[in-house]
Amino acid sequence: MNHDEMIRHARQVLSDNDRGTYTVPTHGLYPFQWNWDSALSALGFAHYDEPRAWLEIETLLAHQWDDGMVPHIIFHQPDDGYFPGPDVWSTGREVPTTGITQPAVAGFAVRRIFDRARDRALAEEKARAMLPKIHAWHRWFYRCRDPQGTGLVAIVHPWESGRDNSADWDAAFERVPTEGVGSFTRRDTSHANPAHRPTDEQYKRYIWLVQKFRSLGWDTSKMHDASPFLVVDPGFNAILIRACEDTADLAARLGMEEIAAESRAMAEKGIEALETLWHEPLGQYVCYDRAIGAPIESPSVGGILTAFAPIPHHRAAALVRRIETLAKSCNYLIPSHDPTHAAFDGPCYWRGPVWLIVNYMVADGLARAGQGEIVPRIIGDCLRLIETSGFAEYHDPITAEPCGGPHFTWTAAMVIEILN
Numbered sequence: 001m002n003h004d005e006m007i008r009h010a011r012q013v014l015s016d017n018d019r020g021t022y023t024v025p026t027h028g029l030y031p032f033q034w035n036w037d038s039a040l041s042a043l044g045f046a047h048y049d050e051p052r053a054w055l056e057i058e059t060l061l062a063h064q065w066d067d068g069m070v071p072h073i074i075f076h077q078p079d080d081g082y083f084p085g086p087d088v089w090s091t092g093r094e095v096p097t098t099g100i101t102q103p104a105v106a107g108f109a110v111r112r113i114f115d116r117a118r119d120r121a122l123a124e125e126k127a128r129a130m131l132p133k134i135h136a137w138h139r140w141f142y143r144c145r146d147p148q149g150t151g152l153v154a155i156v157h158p159w160e161s162g163r164d165n166s167a168d169w170d171a172a173f174e175r176v177p178t179e180g181v182g183s184f185t186r187r188d189t190s191h192a193n194p195a196h197r198p199t200d201e202q203y204k205r206y207i208w209l210v211q212k213f214r215s216l217g218w219d220t221s222k223m224h225d226a227s228p229f230l231v232v233d234p235g236f237n238a239i240l241i242r243a244c245e246d247t248a249d250l251a252a253r254l255g256m257e258e259i260a261a262e263s264r265a266m267a268e269k270g271i272e273a274l275e276t277l278w279h280e281p282l283g284q285y286v287c288y289d290r291a292i293g294a295p296i297e298s299p300s301v302g303g304i305l306t307a308f309a310p311i312p313h314h315r316a317a318a319l320v321r322r323i324e325t326l327a328k329s330c331n332y333l334i335p336s337h338d339p340t341h342a343a344f345d346g347p348c349y350w351r352g353p354v355w356l357i358v359n360y361m362v363a364d365g366l367a368r369a370g371q372g373e374i375v376p377r378i379i380g381d382c383l384r385l386i387e388t389s390g391f392a393e394y395h396d397p398i399t400a401e402p403c404g405g406p407h408f409t410w411t412a413a414m415v416i417e418i419l420n
C-alpha cells in the first residue's frame with residue numbers, strides 16, 4: 001500500500017464509523033461515542049473536513065456534566081451489542097452516559113486543530129466556545145480527583161485510564177471485591193478474540209466499581225474517597241497536564257486571560273508533582289497506589305506516555321533510552337508493557353500490544369522536547385504495522401498480529417495525522 005492508498009483507506013474507515021455528529025470507535029464492538037477516541041479521531045477529520053472535526057469534539061462536550069466532568073461513553077442510541085450499557089450505569093442523564101471519565105486529550109486536540117486550521121474564523125469561533133468547557137473539566141479533575149491538592153489526579157476505575165487491563169492495576173485491583181455482582185453476559189468476547197480481552201474476573205471487578213459509584217448517586221465529589229481502587233497514572237496525568245498547557249496557550253492568544261492563568265498554574269503544579277513518580281531503577285515513570293500510599297513498580301507504557309507533557313529535558317532523554325531498551329525485545333515500538341517482564345502478553349489488549357495513539361502522543365512529546373531522533377522509528381513502526389496487518393484496534397509488538405476490533409477509527413485517524 002503506498003501512502004495515498006493508506007490515506008484513502010483510512011478516510012474510508014472514518015467515514016464508515018461516522019454516525020453524523022460523532023464516530024464510533026468500530027462497528028459492533030464499540031457502538032457508542034468514547035471520549036478520548038473522539039478527541040483523537042477529530043485530528044484525522046481535520047485534514048480534510050474541518051467542520052466535521054470540530055463537530056466531533058462539540059458533540060462530546062455537549063454531554064458534559066454540570067460538575068464539569070466529561071463522561072467516558074455517551075450512549076447516543078440504544079445498542080445491546082455492548083456491555084455494560086446504560087441500564088447498568090443508570091446515571092439518570094437524558095442522553096445516557098457513563099459516570100466516569102477518560103484521558104483529557106480534548107484540550108490538546110482543540111489546540112492542534114486550531115493551529116492548523118485553514119478556516120480561521122471557524123476555528124476561533126469553535127475554540128472560544130469550547131475552551132471554557134474544557135477548562136471546567138480540567139478544574140473538575142483537580143477538585144474531585146486530587147482533593148489533597150498534590151498536583152496529581154487519581155483514577156477510580158481502570159476504564160478511566162483508557163488502559164483497561166494494564167498490569168499496572170493488578171495488585172490494586174485485588175482489593176476490589178466481587179461480592180454482590182450479579183451474573184452478566186459480556187458482549188465484547190463475541191466481537192473480538194476473548195484471549196485478547198480482559199478476563200471475566202477483571203470484568204466482575206469493573207462492574208463492582210460501577211455498582212459502588214451508582215450507590216453514591218453518581219456524586220463525583222464522593223467517588224475519590226469511596227473507591228477501593230485509587231491509582232495515580234503518570235500517562236493519564238501527563239495528558240491532562242499537556243491539555244492544561246495547550247489550553248493556557250490558546251486561551252492567552254484568544255484573550256481569555258483567566259482561563260489562561262488558571263490553566264498555566266495547573267500545568268506547572270502537575271509537572272512538578274510528576275517528578276515524584278520517576279522510578280530510577282526502571283528508568284521511567286511509574287504509577288502510584290494512592291489507596292495504600294506506595295509506588296507500583298510496573299514497567300508499562302503509562303510511564304512513557306509522560307513524554308507527552310512538558311517534562312524536564314533530562315527526563316525526556318531518559319525515556320528515549322528506555323524506549324531503545326524496549327526496542328531490543330520487540331519488533332514494533334512501543335509495547336504497552338515491557339516484553340521482558342513476567343506480565344507481558346503480546347496480543348492481550350493493554351498488557352503488551354502497540355497502540356498507534358500512544359505512539360503518536362509519545363512521538364509528539366519527544367519531538368517537542370528536542371528528542372526527535374527516535375521519532376522516525378516510532379512512526380515508521382506504526383506504518384509498518386498498518387501495511388502488514390491493517391487498521392486494527394491494536395497490534396502484537398512481536399508478531400504484528402492485528403488484535404481487538406477491526407476497521408478502527410482512531411487507528412485510521414492517526415495514520416492520516418502521520419501521513420499529512
Ligand code: 9WN
Pocket residue numbers: 025030034035036037072159161162163164188
Ligand atoms: C471501555 C474505545 C475504548 C478505548 C479504551 C479501550 C477500550 C472499553 C472496552 O475501548 O475500552 O472503555 O469496553 O474495552 O481500552 O482505551 O477508549 O475504543
